[in-house]
Amino acid sequence: MKLLEDRIRKDGIIGEGNVLKVDSFLNHQMDIALIDELAAEFHRLFKDCGVTKILTIEASGIGIACLTAKYFGVPMVFAKKSKTKNIAGDIYTAKVESFTHGTVYDVMVSKKFLNSSDKVLIIDDFLANGQALLGLTKIVKDAGAATVGCGIVIEKAFQDGGKIIREQGIRVESLARIKEMSVQNGAVFCD
Ligand code: 5GP
16 A cells, blocks of 8 residues: 555654564554555455454554444454463453564453454554464454454565465455565565
């Protein structure tokens, strides 16, 4: 998506450890007009899939998922991160290794909010090693629901996540795919 690629070129900051900072427009300060365009694009891509729920993971996916859910006219559910080892209650859980922090944490979704008739579109800001998506797709599977696809704002295509998720037969649509990036040369996008 050209609008997004241009914005990443203009305002994205490439840091150490293959981390792209987009906190001036996507995941700290949020440019709602831009994110609304991203949400409209997710809707265009998945509108014929019978989506009944949007699922994301806290915190940075929430804003994007909210606007996307509005286009689909369905609820948005976000998986909560929990530091407690023994999570109580009627919940689905998965372990996720954080790309940005290098730690493992549990994510959980109440069983009340996902059921076997749901067709779920998973939304997230980044796809790197695919750990967040693997956790979310496991939760959907545990609920007996179907993942209709994953809508990603920025895929770092030089990391393995996209390959891992697509090899599972899951449709992944990324609005910007970065082929390579470096502090010297900036981000280069896939065709
Ligand atoms: P994965 O689980 O695919 O390895 O990483 C996805 C998660 O890590 C995303 O939810 C996102 O929050 C975070 N993440 C991964 N790469 C980046 C990055 O380059 N920049 C930022 N800001 N977050 C990232």
